[in-house]
Amino acid sequence: MEIVVCVKPVPEGETRLRASADGASLDPEAVKFVLAGYDESAVEQALLLKESLPGSKVHAVSLGPAPRTEEVLRAAIALGCDAATWVDSGPAASPDPIDVARALAAALAPLPHDLVLLGKQAGDDEEGLVPAALAEFLGVPDVGHVVDLRWDAGRSRFTFRRAVEAGQETWEAPAPLVVALQQAWNDPRTAKLPAILKSRKVPIARVPPVALVPGVGRSQSVRFELPPPRSGARLVDFQTPEQAAEKLVKLLREEAKVFP
Amino acid sequence: MPDFSLSPEQESLRDLARKFARTEMAPHAAECDRTARFPEEIYRKAFELGLMNLNVPTEYGGSGLGVLDQCLIVEELAYACGGMTTSIIANCLALEPILLGGTPEQKERFLKPFCADYQFASFALTEPSGGSDAGALRTRARREGDHYVLDGEKCFITNAPHASLYTVFATVDPALRHKGVTAFVVPRTTEGVTPGKDEEKMGHRASSTGTVRFDGARVPAANRLGGEGDGFSLAMRTLDQTRTPIGSLATGIAQAALDHAAAYALKRHSFGKPIAEHQAIQIKLANMAQSIHAARLLTWHAAWKIDRGERGTLESSIAKCFASDAALHVADEALQTFGGYGYMKEYPVEKLLRDAKLTQIYEGANEIQRSVIARELLRSYE
Amino acid sequence: MTERVLVVGELLTDRLSGSTVEAIGAGARLAGGASSVVGFLAGATARSRAPEFGRYGVTEVAILEDPACEGAPVAALVTAVVAAATELGTETILLAGTSFGRDLAGRLAARWGATAATGVTEITRVGSTLELRRPVFGGRATETRRIEGGRAVLALRPHAFPSATEAPCETRLRPIVAPAVPELLRAAHRTGLEASPGGAGPGLAEAAVVVSGGRGLRAPENFRLVEELAAALGAAVGASRAVTDAGWRPSSLQVGQTGKAVSPQLYIAVGISGAIQHLVGMMSSRVIVAINSDASAPIFKVADYGVVGDLFQILPALTNEVRRVRGQ
Numbered sequence: 001m002e003i004v005v006c007v008k009p010v011p012e013g014e015t016r017l018r019a020s021a022d023g024a025s026l027d028p029e030a031v032k033f034v035l036a037g038y039d040e041s042a043v044e045q046a047l048l049l050k051e052s053l054p055g056s057k058v059h060a061v062s063l064g065p066a067p068r069t070e071e072v073l074r075a076a077i078a079l080g081c082d083a084a085t086w087v088d089s090g091p092a093a094s095p096d097p098i099d100v101a102r103a104l105a106a107a108l109a110p111l112p113h114d115l116v117l118l119g120k121q122a123g124d125d126e127e128g129l130v131p132a133a134l135a136e137f138l139g140v141p142d143v144g145h146v147v148d149l150r151w152d153a154g155r156s157r158f159t160f161r162r163a164v165e166a167g168q169e170t171w172e173a174p175a176p177l178v179v180a181l182q183q184a185w186n187d188p189r190t191a192k193l194p195a196i197l198k199s200r201k202v203p204i205a206r207v208p209p210v211a212l213v214p215g216v217g218r219s220q221s222v223r224f225e226l227p228p229p230r231s232g233a234r235l236v237d238f239q240t241p242e243q244a245a246e247k248l249v250k251l252l253r254e255e256a257k258v259f260p
Numbered sequence: 261m262p263d264f265s266l267s268p269e270q271e272s273l274r275d276l277a278r279k280f281a282r283t284e285m286a287p288h289a290a291e292c293d294r295t296a297r298f299p300e301e302i303y304r305k306a307f308e309l310g311l312m313n314l315n316v317p318t319e320y321g322g323s324g325l326g327v328l329d330q331c332l333i334v335e336e337l338a339y340a341c342g343g344m345t346t347s348i349i350a351n352c353l354a355l356e357p358i359l360l361g362g363t364p365e366q367k368e369r370f371l372k373p374f375c376a377d378y379q380f381a382s383f384a385l386t387e388p389s390g391g392s393d394a395g396a397l398r399t400r401a402r403r404e405g406d407h408y409v410l411d412g413e414k415c416f417i418t419n420a421p422h423a424s425l426y427t428v429f430a431t432v433d434p435a436l437r438h439k440g441v442t443a444f445v446v447p448r449t450t451e452g453v454t455p456g457k458d459e460e461k462m463g464h465r466a467s468s469t470g471t472v473r474f475d476g477a478r479v480p481a482a483n484r485l486g487g488e489g490d491g492f493s494l495a496m497r498t499l500d501q502t503r504t505p506i507g508s509l510a511t512g513i514a515q516a517a518l519d520h521a522a523a524y525a526l527k528r529h530s531f532g533k534p535i536a537e538h539q540a541i542q543i544k545l546a547n548m549a550q551s552i553h554a555a556r557l558l559t560w561h562a563a564w565k566i567d568r569g570e571r572g573t574l575e576s577s578i579a580k581c582f583a584s585d586a587a588l589h590v591a592d593e594a595l596q597t598f599g600g601y602g603y604m605k606e607y608p609v610e611k612l613l614r615d616a617k618l619t620q621i622y623e624g625a626n627e628i629q630r631s632v633i634a635r636e637l638l639r640s641y642e
Numbered sequence: 643m644t645e646r647v648l649v650v651g652e653l654l655t656d657r658l659s660g661s662t663v664e665a666i667g668a669g670a671r672l673a674g675g676a677s678s679v680v681g682f683l684a685g686a687t688a689r690s691r692a693p694e695f696g697r698y699g700v701t702e703v704a705i706l707e708d709p710a711c712e713g714a715p716v717a718a719l720v721t722a723v724v725a726a727a728t729e730l731g732t733e734t735i736l737l738a739g740t741s742f743g744r745d746l747a748g749r750l751a752a753r754w755g756a757t758a759a760t761g762v763t764e765i766t767r768v769g770s771t772l773e774l775r776r777p778v779f780g781g782r783a784t785e786t787r788r789i790e791g792g793r794a795v796l797a798l799r800p801h802a803f804p805s806a807t808e809a810p811c812e813t814r815l816r817p818i819v820a821p822a823v824p825e826l827l828r829a830a831h832r833t834g835l836e837a838s839p840g841g842a843g844p845g846l847a848e849a850a851v852v853v854s855g856g857r858g859l860r861a862p863e864n865f866r867l868v869e870e871l872a873a874a875l876g877a878a879v880g881a882s883r884a885v886t887d888a889g890w891r892p893s894s895l896q897v898g899q900t901g902k903a904v905s906p907q908l909y910i911a912v913g914i915s916g917a918i919q920h921l922v923g924m925m926s927s928r929v930i931v932a933i934n935s936d937a938s939a940p941i942f943k944v945a946d947y948g949v950v951g952d953l954f955q956i957l958p959a960l961t962n963e964v965r966r967v968r969g970q
Contacts, residue, residue, distance in 0.1 A: 013899065014918055017783050026783070034275070037899055071268065078272070094787075098751050098758055123899065123922075125778050125785070129758050132716070132748030141717060141830045144745045147893075159833075163894050164741045164845075167837040173830030193310030193323050196276055200269045217792020219757045222773070225784045233932055233948030241959035244949050248931065249963050251947055256929045258908040259967070260851050260876055 001056040001151065001175070002112035005046040006104060006134070007076055009033035009068040010124040019224045025094050026124070026224055033068035035075040038119020040188035042181050045149055046117050047080045047189070053151060059111055063087040063104055063210075070204055078191035078199035085111070085205045094125070094221035095212035101133030103210040109138065114175035115158070120144055120182055131180035142178035143171060149179060264560070270332055273325070277333040280309060281340035289341035292466035293611050296458070298422065299344065299466055306348045307378040311337070315352045315359065315501070320367055321375030322355075327501065328563035331508040335556070338512025342615035343464035345509055346622075347380075350418040350467075352505070353623070354381035356498040357427045357443050361485035370445050374425060382423040384414040384446075384472055385495055391416070392628045394429070394495055395438040399474060401430035406481045408444065410452070410474035416622075420470040421455045424448050428474070429491050441491035445483045452477030463614030503576040503623055504566065507559040507583035510619040511552060514587040517594035517612045518548045524598055535597070544597055548590045555583035574636040581629035584619035591616040647673040648704075648727050648735045650682045651695065652742045658694045660805065661738030661848055665798050666698045667806035669736050672765055676809060677701050680816075682726050684708060684719050692815055699809035704730070704816045716746045717827035722820035724754050727793075729818070734772075735795045740847055743797040756793030763802035772796075780899060780922025800848050801907055801928070846895065849878030851908045854897050854924070856882035858913020858934060858953055862890035867957040868912050874964040880904065880924075882914045898923035913953050916941030933957070 011017070012032045020027040035043070043060070050056040060076035062069045066088065073084035087107045089095060108116065116138070121128030128144075135142030149160040152172070162169040163182050191199070236251070238244035253259040266274070284302055292299050306312050314330045316322020325333075330352065337345040358370055374381065390396050399412025410430055414420070425447055431440040446453060456471035486494055522545055525536035535541045562575035591613040595602035602609045620626045647669040652659040670676040676699030683692050686709035695703045704726040708718065723746075727735060735750065737743030744760055751758035763784075764775035770791040776799070778785045846852065853875065855868035865885070872879045880897040881890070897904055898920040909927035914920060916932070916939055924930070925944055932945035933953050942948045949956055964970075 011779075013922075017779060025785075041900075067268070071272075074268075074272065094785075096757050098748075098756070101748065101752060123779070126776075126780070126903070127758075127760050128744050129748035129751065129760060132745060133752035133758075134748075136717075136720075136749040136752035139824075139826070141827045142749065143830055145741050162832075167835060168894065169832050170834040170836070171830060171832050177830065190279065190309060191276065192308065193273065193276060194318065196272050197269065197323075200272075216790060217755070217757055219759060219774075219787045219789045219794075221785050222788045223784075223786035224778075225786070226782070227784065230944050233930075233942040233945035235937075235942075235948045235950055238949075238951070241951070241955040242963070244951060244956055245959040245963035248947060248949060248960065249967055252908065252929070252931070253967070256908075256946065258851075258929045260908070 001049060001053050001114045003046045003049060003056060003058045003115045003117065004108055004111055004113045005042050005058060005060050005076070005081065005117045006108075006130070007035055007039040007043065007060055007062045007072050008122045009062070009064055009072040010036050010039075010122050012036065013123075017226060019226065023223055025221045033071065035072040037123040038121060038181060039072075041186055042117045042119045043076050043079050043081065044186045044188040045181055048186065049115070049149070049151060050080070053153070057082045060084040061087065061104060061108055061111075063100055063107075064089050065091050073204055074199045074202075075191065077202050078196045079189060080195070083205070084202070085207060087207045087210060089210065089212055096218040096220065097125075097127045097129040098133050099212050099218065101130045102137055103212065104130065105134050105137035106210070107207045108134070114177075116140075116176070116178045118178070118180050120180040128180070131178055135178035138176075138178065140176045140178055141173060142180065143173065144180040145182045146179050147182050149181075264557075266332070270329060273329055274332045274336055276309065277311065277336035280306065280311060281337045285337065285340035285344050289344070289466070290608065290611070292341070293343065294605070296460065296465040298347070298458075298468045302344060303347060304378045312348055312378075313351050313355065313375045314349070316355055316371055316375055317359075320371035322371070326563070326567040327504055328560060328567050330505045331559050331563045334505040335508040335512040335515070338509040339516045341466055342509060342513045342612075342618070343466035345512070346464050346618075347419055347467040349505060349509070350383070351381050353418075353498065353502045354383040354423070354425065354427050356501050357383070357485055357494050358445060360497050360501070361443060361490065361494045366445070366482075366485065370425070379425070380419040380423040381425040381427065382417045382420045382472070383498070384417050384420070384426045384428045386414060386416050388413060388415045392625055394441065394492060396434075397429060397431045397441055398434065399428070399430040400434075401432050401442055401444065403432070403481070404478070407478045408481060408484065410444070410446070410477040410479055413471055413473045415471045416459070416469055417472055419468055420472050421458050421468050423455070426453070426472060427485070429495055430474075432488050436489065438492040439489045441495070442488045443485040443491040443494050444479050445485065446474075446477065446479050450477050450479060462617065463611070464618050499624055500571055500573050500576055501566065503580045504559050504562045504572070506619060506623045507555065507562070507576070507579040510580075510583040510587035510616065511555045511559060513612050513616050513619070514548070514552045514555065514583070514590040517587075517591040517609060517616075518545070518552055520609055520612075521545060521548065521594035521597040541597060544593045548593050551586035551590055555579070555586045558582050574633060577624075577629040577632045577636070580623065581626045581633065584616070584626060587616035587619055588613070645673055645734065646678050646680055646730055646732045648680050648682055648723070648730060648732045649700075650723055650735060650737050650743070650746065652738045652740060653683065653685060653687065653691055658691070659738055659740065659742075659848065661740050661743070661798065661800045663698060663805045664800070664803040665736040665738055666695065666700060668765060668798055668803040670699070670806055672734065672736075672767060675699075676806060680704060680726075680730055680732065681813070682723055684722055689815065693813050696811050696813035697808055698806035699811050700813060701811055702814045702816060704818050706818045706820055708820070716749055718820070718823045719746060720749045720753050721823050722818050723750055725820050726816070726818045727754060729816070733793050737795065737797040739797040739799045740845070747795050747797045751795040754793055754795065756795050757789055758795040758797070759787055760797040761799045762796050763799050765796065777905075777926045780903065781905070781926030782922065799905055801850060801905055846878045846880055846897070846902050846904055849904070850906050851875050851877035851910070852880045852897070852904050852906045852924070852927070853877045853910045853912065854880035854882065854914060855885060855912045856914030856920075857884040858915070859885070862888075864954070865890055867954070867961075871910070871912075871957055871961045871964065874961050874968065874970060877908075877910075878906075882920050883917075911941050911945070912957060914941055915939040916944065
């Protein structure tokens with residue numbers, strides 16, 4: 001099976017966030033970008049499928065600026081992806097998400113793809129628009145909120161579950177398919193040291209820069225703001241549990257006005 | 261011009277170590293310290309990720325890293341737990357004599373099967389009657405045909421109770437002093453090899469330390485590293501390679517101490533403001549930061565020299581000695597910053613102080629480092 | 643002419659989803675009145691349920707009576723929504739930001755030649771320019787995006803906008819004839835549905851109140867204390883990763899970076915220390931209450947109200963008090 005997994009460099013979970021000098025976007029200086037969260041799960045899912053289906057290949061694709069994009073692709077290779085394509089976005093700070101999907105589709109279309117895997121959203125902008133838009137541009141179906149994706153070889157179908165508000169749905173679909181994964185239901189592996197060293201030597205295909213310029217009908221980030229630091233919880237003081245309950249309910253009703 | 265930037269490859273090695281340290285080691289550091297537990301499950305994961313036999317070339321199944329790469333990894337690991345780090349990197353020390361003094365046949369025979377599986381090796385030099393005076397070894401190696409018979413006892417041996425392989429330094433003739441010291445690779449399964457029990461230690465309690473006794477242990481002559489009398493030089497050249505990462509281990513402990521102290525100083529209030537705004541505390545933090553910065557750069561510099569093929573005895577001794585003194589001092593100041601809380605086991609800094617202490621003692625006590633530094637120094641004036 | 647706004651409705655088993663009603667409210671303000679909002683509904687019951695839009699002053703609803711829209715990929719739905727938007731000449735489509743809307747938004751925008759945004763909490767229009775605010779980094783920052791002219795598909799964050807005010811009116815139905823959807827895009831389909839345990843309560847992502855439990859509950863059987871409080875409040879139940887990892891409760895209840903992101907009006911964290919991985923999933927809740935025995939737990943830094951104490955005593959007392967006040 002030919003599997004493509006799309007990944008995105010995002011700031012490491014505990015990175016301190018700061019606005020750029022013009023206040024329009026995140027200041028990437030001093031931010032450590034990593035392959036994180038949903039993408040780690042997507043890569044893990046791709047590798048699990050590859051391992052269960054001999055002869056499969058996993059191709060990692062990422063769109064973004066240097067050097068972080070190349071670095072997450074190397075991380076994906078170190079985890080076990082066979083090849084990588086870097087779509088160089090140039091230094092665009094916050095490209096339009098639909099444009100990103102269009103550029104990814106252009107890069108991905110020539111690659112064989114029975115399955116395209118993505119995290120359902122990135123941990124930074126949390127848009128979650130790229131998977132379905134990418135599927136539309138590729139002309140293939142997509143399903144989101146997926147967990148536990150398997151290939152039923154006998155029936156040539158993917159079977160999987162979707163975790164949605166109402167509960168767990170079971171689905172099936174033939175290839176080709178775009179799948180947006182819900183969460184880290186799998187326990188993503190850690191790259192081993194020899195694989196990390198080896199990943200440095202794998203060539204990464206670089207797709208020439210695509211124009212991701214804002215204009216009419218494009219969205220663009222114009223402000224990036226951090227909330228004022230929370231002052232910390234107001235603690236309810238009490239002598240008995242009953243008193244704590246009474247005071248808290250009163251605060252929620254009368255002061256915060258959120259008591260249902 | 262010196263270049264202090266790390267390569268992307270080095271950055272990714274450091275990331276791997278950092279992630280492992282923070283997700284696998286740190287959550288268990290306090291518990292292993294309290295109960296003196298040897299966390300095999302963590303060590304096994306470290307092995308599986310390639311963090312254990314860092315210095316062994318890849319052709320023998322190791323990670324094939326230079327000293328600077330090792331330093332980057334060791335500092336990250338030690339940030340989470342000095343004791344676990346000691347046990348994780350002990351194989352590097354134990355296997356280095358084979359790398360430096362072994363024949364291709366010996367490397368093939370010992371390193372390949374060893375590195376293929378999760379297991380420990382121990383460097384057995386120190387004896388109950390003396391550590392630093394390596395010329396005065398009492399463990400005897402008597403030649404009998406194509407074997408040597410070993411008798412004696414080694415002590416304070418890291419991972420000894422868990423090791424499957426020992427690199428043992430024994431003398432073929434005590435009267436020869438340094439010139440009698442000879443190195444052997446001794447599998448634990450050899451009859452007459454008896455590891456002792458775990459010692460109860462002040463710090464590095466997740467690590468294991470013990471004695472090994474040799475009672476008429478028959479070791480094939482084919483297991484001798486180099487010739488008779490080559491052992492002393494081999495031990496010294498080994499320590500030249502492994503001393504610098506100990507400086508990084510100390511730096512990692514110190515960095516953890518500073519991070520705890522600074523975070524605490526920002527949130528702890530006295531006299532109406534965070535104690536970080538009191539000059540007395542600021543001076544402490546500034547001095548701690550200076551020591552750490554200097555320690556790190558000294559280890560990087562020593563490692564860089566060694567990776568260039570130089571012996572680096574002076575630089576690595578300076579790095580190890582300075583960094584370990586700095587670690588003890590920084591941990592002490594961190595504890596002082598915490599005040600009474602720092603003295604409580606519930607808080608993490610007293611462990612750092614106990615862990616830092618060992619870095620001044622093992623892999624060549626700092627007194628020896630200073631005498632080496634002075635010797636190297638004075639030589640340049642002669 | 644006033645710009646009309648299309649609101650794509652999400653049907654729950656018995657009503658329009660609360661997030662749809664919020665989208666109607668947001669659309670009414672954006673378009674200068676509910677009469678400039680056009681509803682859209684798809685599915686077998688689209689015709690019979692369309693009048694629910696009329697409760698909020700929406701006078702026209704485009705409907706696609708295609709039962710195949712349910713349990714199929716959104717591709718079929720997208721075709722119909724685009725047909726409706728084209729017929730109506732609207733430039734803006736609003737969606738509920740639940741998984742329904744989020745699944746739809748990307749493909750819809752790509753098909754319609756629009757841009758899109760999800761998790762939107764504020765919309766302002768200046769001339770032909772839309773400015774959107776949306777939390778990013780799990781609520782650790784807020785981003786303002788600008789769309790200068792052109793088509794936009796916006797999925798709104800649940801609870802960010804007030805519900806539309808009730809203003810019952812007659813609704814006109816506009817049946818949509820959607821072009822056939824290629825077989826390929828219909829190939830994926832649902833084969834089964836297993837309702838969440840606790841499926842009786844509101845869904846996590848949409849709930850106005852969420853009560854979450856963590857490791858501080860010590861044992862799986864104690865988790866009922868959280869469920870009882872949630873039941874008394876009519877709240878959804880959530881859990882920290884420690885709880886779902888330990889298998890006390892299914893992972894579908896996990897709130898956090900690797901679970902669900904929630905932004906209810908009220909979030910009550912019980913026995914949760916507040917690891918960053920949990921915080922990013924709930925920090926944009928309007929009011930946060932933390933109940934924990936450890937006063938130094940990081941959760942108290944992000945909470946608005948805190949109770950430091952033994953949750954095994956506090957929780958039953960709180961559940962009783964809630965029942966008393968709500969007259970249960």
